[in-house]
Amino acid sequence: MSPQSRQRPLLALLIRLAAAATLSLMMALVKLASESGLALPEILFWRQLPTIPLILLFFWATGGLGKLRTTRMPQHGMRAMIGLAAMLLNFGSVTLLPLAEATTFNFTSAIWAVILSSLILHERIGIWRWSAVALGFAGVLVIAQPGDGHIPLVGAAVALGAAFMIAVISIYIRDLTQTEDSLTIVFYFSLLSVPPLLLALPFFWHEKNAEQWALLITLGVAGLLGQYLLTTALRYGTVASVIVMDYSALIWATLFGWWLFERLPPAATWFGAPLVIGAGLLIAWREHRLARPREQSTATL
Structure with missing residues (x-):
C-alpha cells in the first residue's frame, strides 16, 4: 500500500489530539517527579524502560513479533540518539519553567x-514562511521578556533546544513510518536509549517512596x-496537516499547571503564545x- 493511499x-x-493530551499529562508528571526529589536521568530511565517489555508483550500476544525485524537499524540508532537528547532537553524544560511556558516554547x-529546510535541505523558503519564523520568535521574546526575570533564560534556552531537536526527529519519524510499524519505531527508540541511561543511573539512584514509584510508572x-x-498520526497524515492539534497542548498544560501547581500563565504568555501558535499555523x-501542486503532479504521472 502506498503512503498516499494510507492517508486518512x-x-x-x-x-494527534489524543497524543497532545497524553503527552501533556506525562510532562506534568515529570514536573511532579522532579519536585519530589527525583533526578532527571532517573526519570528518563524509568520513562523508557517499561516500554520495552510492554511492546514485546503486546507483539507476542498479537502474533506480531515479526514486526520487530528491521533492515534500518542505523536509522533507528540515529533516531534514538537524537530522541534521547530531545527528551533530556524537553524534560529539563518543565523542571526549569512553568508548564504553559515550556509547552509554548515547544511549539x-x-x-x-523551516530553518532546517533552508539550511540543510536547501529548500526555497518564501516570504510567507520567513514571516512566520519572524512572528514566532517575536512571540518567544514577548513570553521570555529577557531581562525582567519572569522566565529564566536558561530554561527558555533549554526549551528552545528541545523544540529544535523535535523538528529534527519529525524528519526521521516521517521517513521511518514509510517502512516500519509505529510500535516498532517506539520499541527501538527505547531499546537503544536505555543502555546509556542505565550507565548513568548509579550516579543518580534515589530510594523511592510509593508516591514516587506511582509517578514513575x-x-x-x-x-x-x-x-x-x-x-501513528504521522502514518495517516503529514506533519503539516496534523501539527494544528499540537497546539491543544497549551490548554492541557494550563489546566495541569492550575490544578497541580496552582499557577496560571501571566499576561505575557497570553500575548506571546498566540504569536507562536499563529506562526505554526x-x-x-x-x-x-505547497504540497498540493506536488501531489497533483504525482497523480498525473
Whole structure:
C-alpha cells in the first residue's frame, strides 16, 4: 500500500489530539517527579524502560513479533540518539519553567523545521514562511521578556533546544513510518536509549517512596501511549496537516499547571503564545498549499 493511499486526515487529527493530551499529562508528571526529589536521568530511565517489555508483550500476544525485524537499524540508532537528547532537553524544560511556558516554547519546533529546510535541505523558503519564523520568535521574546526575570533564560534556552531537536526527529519519524510499524519505531527508540541511561543511573539512584514509584510508572505508561499516538498520526497524515492539534497542548498544560501547581500563565504568555501558535499555523497552511501542486503532479504521472 502506498503512503498516499494510507492517508486518512481526520483520523490523523484525532490521533494527534489524543497524543497532545497524553503527552501533556506525562510532562506534568515529570514536573511532579522532579519536585519530589527525583533526578532527571532517573526519570528518563524509568520513562523508557517499561516500554520495552510492554511492546514485546503486546507483539507476542498479537502474533506480531515479526514486526520487530528491521533492515534500518542505523536509522533507528540515529533516531534514538537524537530522541534521547530531545527528551533530556524537553524534560529539563518543565523542571526549569512553568508548564504553559515550556509547552509554548515547544511549539517553535515548526519554526525550527523551516530553518532546517533552508539550511540543510536547501529548500526555497518564501516570504510567507520567513514571516512566520519572524512572528514566532517575536512571540518567544514577548513570553521570555529577557531581562525582567519572569522566565529564566536558561530554561527558555533549554526549551528552545528541545523544540529544535523535535523538528529534527519529525524528519526521521516521517521517513521511518514509510517502512516500519509505529510500535516498532517506539520499541527501538527505547531499546537503544536505555543502555546509556542505565550507565548513568548509579550516579543518580534515589530510594523511592510509593508516591514516587506511582509517578514513575504512570509517566512511563503515558509516555509510551503518547509516543505511539504521535508516531501513528504521522502514518495517516503529514506533519503539516496534523501539527494544528499540537497546539491543544497549551490548554492541557494550563489546566495541569492550575490544578497541580496552582499557577496560571501571566499576561505575557497570553500575548506571546498566540504569536507562536499563529506562526505554526501559518507554516502548516503554507506547507499544505505547497504540497498540493506536488501531489497533483504525482497523480498525473
